[in-house]
Amino acid sequence: MIFQGQTNPIEEFFTVLGYWDRIFSGFLSTMWLYGWALMIGFFFGLFLSLLRQYGGVVSSRVAAAYIEFIRGTPLIAQLFFIFYGLNIPVGSWNFLTEFKMLDKDITFIFLNHRVLFSIVALSLNSAAYQAEYFRGSMMSVDAGQLMAAQSIGMSRLSGIRHIVLPQALRRVIPAWSNEAAYLPKYTVVVSLIGATELFAQAKSIVAVSFISLTTYIIVAIIFLITIAIISKGLDILHKRTGIPGL
Amino acid sequence: MLNPPDKGGIFLNGENINAPGVNLNAIRTRIGMVFQHFNLFAHLKAVDNVSIGLRRVKGLSKEEARAKSLEVLQWVKMGEWADHYPAQLSGGQQQRIGIARALAMEPDVILFDEPTSALDPELIGEVLQVMLDIAKMGTTMIVVTHEMGFARAVASEMIFLDEGVVVERGAPQHFFVSPESDRLKKFLKQLKVLYGTHEDILKFTDEEENK
Numbered sequence: 001m002i003f004q005g006q007t008n009p010i011e012e013f014f015t016v017l018g019y020w021d022r023i024f025s026g027f028l029s030t031m032w033l034y035g036w037a038l039m040i041g042f043f044f045g046l047f048l049s050l051l052r053q054y055g056g057v058v059s060s061r062v063a064a065a066y067i068e069f070i071r072g073t074p075l076i077a078q079l080f081f082i083f084y085g086l087n088i089p090v091g092s093w094n095f096l097t098e099f100k101m102l103d104k105d106i107t108f109i110f111l112n113h114r115v116l117f118s119i120v121a122l123s124l125n126s127a128a129y130q131a132e133y134f135r136g137s138m139m140s141v142d143a144g145q146l147m148a149a150q151s152i153g154m155s156r157l158s159g160i161r162h163i164v165l166p167q168a169l170r171r172v173i174p175a176w177s178n179e180a181a182y183l184p185k186y187t188v189v190v191s192l193i194g195a196t197e198l199f200a201q202a203k204s205i206v207a208v209s210f211i212s213l214t215t216y217i218i219v220a221i222i223f224l225i226t227i228a229i230i231s232k233g234l235d236i237l238h239k240r241t242g243i244p245g246l
Numbered sequence: 247m248l249n250p251p252d253k254g255g256i257f258l259n260g261e262n263i264n265a266p267g268v269n270l271n272a273i274r275t276r277i278g279m280v281f282q283h284f285n286l287f288a289h290l291k292a293v294d295n296v297s298i299g300l301r302r303v304k305g306l307s308k309e310e311a312r313a314k315s316l317e318v319l320q321w322v323k324m325g326e327w328a329d330h331y332p333a334q335l336s337g338g339q340q341q342r343i344g345i346a347r348a349l350a351m352e353p354d355v356i357l358f359d360e361p362t363s364a365l366d367p368e369l370i371g372e373v374l375q376v377m378l379d380i381a382k383m384g385t386t387m388i389v390v391t392h393e394m395g396f397a398r399a400v401a402s403e404m405i406f407l408d409e410g411v412v413v414e415r416g417a418p419q420h421f422f423v424s425p426e427s428d429r430l431k432k433f434l435k436q437l438k439v440l441y442g443t444h445e446d447i448l449k450f451t452d453e454e455e456n457k
Contacts, residue, residue: 148285152299153275167289245333
């Protein structure tokens with residue numbers, strides 16, 4: 001700032017918006033990572049919570065150990081471990097698409113080794129947190145429900161699948177929306193292994209425009225709006241799937 | 247068989263079902279169970295509570311299972327409530343669905359675990375009426391109950407348990423009129439203090455009917 005003259009905040013704002021192609025491409029990338037991580041984390045987390053809640057002595061311990069390990073170590077350490085530490089030789093490659101929007105060329109990378117490892121790390125991390133939300137809601141389903149299912153001859157597995165899970169997944173939505181709201185912000189760390197998501201793009205804008213505060217405020221506002229929409233959506237989903245009378 | 251016993255034998259139609267190698271799930275379809283706190287599947291409508299066993303265990307198609315469930319619900323006088331969720335129904339209505347759920351599987355025997363003890367006194371009647379109908383139909387029922395009047399009217403054999411041990415067993419007549427053990431005598435005496443003797447109760451009901 002010392003080397004810059006006093007600039008008009010409004011002017012800065014429009015200068016940054018001039019790089020909207022980078023912001024847009026970064027946003028797409030963030031949402032892409034978020035979508036995959038949340039989805040893979042959902043299924044893997046559900047699997048972990050079932051193991052921990054209903055598994056045998058060994059499998060429930062293994063699931064618990066995994067969950068505690070992931071929750072007890074920093075995401076960035078997990079990401080670096082997977083990307084640099086494991087030394088998996090995948091080479092450098094890109095699956096990308098380029099399209100023209102207004103007058104600008106936008107590049108969107110579907111998958112390269114950075115995106116792949118980012119998705120893996122975020123999914124494995126999110127799964128541990130989601131598993132605990134699922135387990136909490138499974139425990140809140142009355143034990144009599146599974147007992148009643150078994151009383152009419154349903155197997156334990158079938159009872160969990162058809163009786164416990166439909167109720168637990170309805171109940172988990174408010175708590176689970178926590179994870180759904182956290183995860184977009186967690187994706188920011190993958191910029192540290194060079195994945196070009198929103199935050200990485202913001203840094204590149206700062207590098208060429210020398211306008212930092214305004215850029216990051218715009219990024220923050222984008223996150224704020226996105227997460228508000230996600231929360232509202234989950235709220236609506238929770239109401240729609242509510243059990244009448246309860 | 248929801249909590250398999252550590253030892254001993256349980257015989258269903260002459261077959262020991264507490265033997266190793268017995269398929270518990272298959273056995274459970276042959277034994278109906280009605281719970282004290284109903285334990286209806288909270289996320290399913292009344293009709294689906296009844297039909298889920300038919301579909302998932304007996305492998306009936308959706309339509310067949312629904313038709314049969316509606317029939318059974320009609321039978322427990324819950325036909326008009328088929329599309330309501332458990333939380334929208336009264337305790338007595340929920341318990342009748344619980345009975346329908348057990349009944350639909352056509353079990354050899356139905357177990358009742360204090361089916362009316364979580365209900366308002368006013369709602370007990372409708373549940374007992376349904377149980378009475380099942381008894382008339384000839385289905386075997388094993389009922390744990392505090393409803394002495396009902397037990398007397400319906401039971402073919404009564405068993406008095408104290409501290410997990412069978413103290414006395416016999417026909418209702420024997421049970422109420424000429425009890426042998428001191429423990430049962432004491433129990434009946436306490437009932438008398440509360441409700442009057444069974445003769446008084448019968449006399450009272452007769453008078454009611456004559457009015």
